[in-house]
Amino acid sequence: MMPQSSVSVIIPCYNGHKFLPQTLDSVRGQTVPVLEIIVIDDGSDDEETIVYLDTLPLDVRLVRQANKGLPSARNAGFREAKGNYVLPLDCDDWLDPGFVEKGLAKINEDGEATFCFAWLNLEAESKGVMEKGYNFFEQLFLNQLPYCLLQPRKLWEELGGYDETMRQGYEDWEFNIRLGKAGYHGAVIKAPLFHYRVQESGMLASISRNQHVTLWSFIRSKHPDLYTLNNLWKLWKIWRLKTSTRPLYLYFAWESLFRILPRSIFDKLVGKMLSYSKSRQYRINPDDV
Numbered sequence: 001m002m003p004q005s006s007v008s009v010i011i012p013c014y015n016g017h018k019f020l021p022q023t024l025d026s027v028r029g030q031t032v033p034v035l036e037i038i039v040i041d042d043g044s045d046d047e048e049t050i051v052y053l054d055t056l057p058l059d060v061r062l063v064r065q066a067n068k069g070l071p072s073a074r075n076a077g078f079r080e081a082k083g084n085y086v087l088p089l090d091c092d093d094w095l096d097p098g099f100v101e102k103g104l105a106k107i108n109e110d111g112e113a114t115f116c117f118a119w120l121n122l123e124a125e126s127k128g129v130m131e132k133g134y135n136f137f138e139q140l141f142l143n144q145l146p147y148c149l150l151q152p153r154k155l156w157e158e159l160g161g162y163d164e165t166m167r168q169g170y171e172d173w174e175f176n177i178r179l180g181k182a183g184y185h186g187a188v189i190k191a192p193l194f195h196y197r198v199q200e201s202g203m204l205a206s207i208s209r210n211q212h213v214t215l216w217s218f219i220r221s222k223h224p225d226l227y228t229l230n231n232l233w234k235l236w237k238i239w240r241l242k243t244s245t246r247p248l249y250l251y252f253a254w255e256s257l258f259r260i261l262p263r264s265i266f267d268k269l270v271g272k273m274l275s276y277s278k279s280r281q282y283r284i285n286p287d288d289v
Helices: 020-028 047-054 070-080 099-109 153-159 171-181 203-222 229-239 250-260 263-281
Strands: 007-013 036-042 060-065 085-088 113-124 128-130 185-198
Touching: 007 020, 007 070, 020 036, 036 047, 036 070, 060 070, 070 085, 070 153, 070 171, 085 099, 085 153, 099 113, 099 185, 128 185, 153 171, 171 185, 171 203, 203 263, 229 250, 250 263
Parallel strands: 007 036, 007 085, 036 060, 113 185
Antiparallel strands: 113 128
């Protein structure tokens, strides 16, 4: 009989096994054992990666598919998962031992939350703690949630999974918006239990941020009802007293500039803002937390 709160951890991998042993060990070391670890090989063609994945120990289930991109690999993991909770984890990131235990406890304790996430401990090319919170209104403008969400598998089924056309990134942002739109809200563990490796060659830094407005515009086009002024006003009134990274009224200025400025100018403004935000957040000292 399956445990009441069984957890499947799904780990997409494409030509990048260098840090995977650390990732796997962090899952094995959870204070509450997970039901299964699933690695999804998204069509790797690097010989060393292929050989490494071929020799994974028996406690890891390997699923192979043709290269279709990260959203497809995550969806494949969810389809294969047998746990009633699923935790996506990239193959170069890792968890503190108490992540799963504290995440399940947080969901059970918080009557309004359906999924859970933790603060980030930045690693590699950036150092510090990145604090996160949940505010759905702010989420419409900036993705404040990590991809590493402990979530019921049934939510993924209900929402139809990640958009597999979003191979350039932000597929998790769009999925997170659908979660909030459907009335599902998140709880945060106020401790840096998720170790996120920051690399300038990574998708977020090298591709997604450079196309931030383009990808955000695509998200808007998928959810035009959320971005009407009337609905934005209603959502602001609901979420205005909740914790946010910036004063929420600033996003009305953001929305106004998006509507009136030429796209090229708006792109430059957003680029400067994201650069400033990155610099400010990454300078937080973990010893001060």
